Amino acid sequence: MSETVVEPERITTVVESGETEAVNDLIDELEGLAVDDQLATFEAVYEMLLDCMDCADGYSRQAVVRVVSALDPATGRMVAETAPDQFETIPDEQRFADAIERAATLFVAALTDADGRVRRAAIRGINSLCTGCRLTGDQATIEQLVEDIEALSPDDESEEHVAEARETALSQLH
Secondary structure, three states: OOOOOOOHHHHHHHHHHOOHHHHHHHHHHHHOOOHHHHHHHHHHHHHHHHHHOOOOOHHHHHHHHHHHHHOOHHHHHHHHHHOHHHOOOOOOHHHHHHHHHHHHHHHHHHOOOOOHHHHHHHHHHHHHHHHHHHHOOOHHHHHHHHHHHHOOOOOOOOHHHHHHHHHHHHOOOO
16 A cells, blocks of 8 residues: 555645645645555545534635545546556555545535535536546446435525536436
C-alpha cells in the first residue's frame, strides 16, 4: 500500500480554515498526486472529512466535497485498468469499490445540505464519480447512486439540485 502523501490532519486543517486560496492550493496538490497516493490519502482522511461536514461554515463543507472529488476513487480505478504502469502496486478492486461507495455516500448526503455551494459541488462530484464508473463498465454503482438519490427527501431549497444530480447520474447509464 502506498504511503499517504498529504497528511490527513493538514487536509482537515485547510478545509476547516475556510481560506479559499489554501483550499484551492490543496485541491491542486491532491489532484497532482499519483493515483495510488490519492487512494491512500482518501482512505486515511475520509472519516476526518465526514466530521468536517458537521461544521457550521458552508465553505468548509463545500471544501470537504471538493477534496473527496479531487481524490475521486472511480477515476483511480479507471486509471488502474487502463494504465496499470501508473502504479507501484495496483490496489485490489475491493479497495476501489469501498472508496467509491464512501465517496458516493458523502456526495448524496451533501445534496441536501443547507448551502447551495455544497449541493453544486456534490453534483460535480457525482458527475466525476459516474464518469469513472461508466468508463470501467460499473453500471451497478451508478444504478445504486440513482436509487440513493431518489430516496432523498429534499426540501424546497435542495429539490432542484437533487433532481439535477439524478439526471446527471442517469445520463451516465448505458
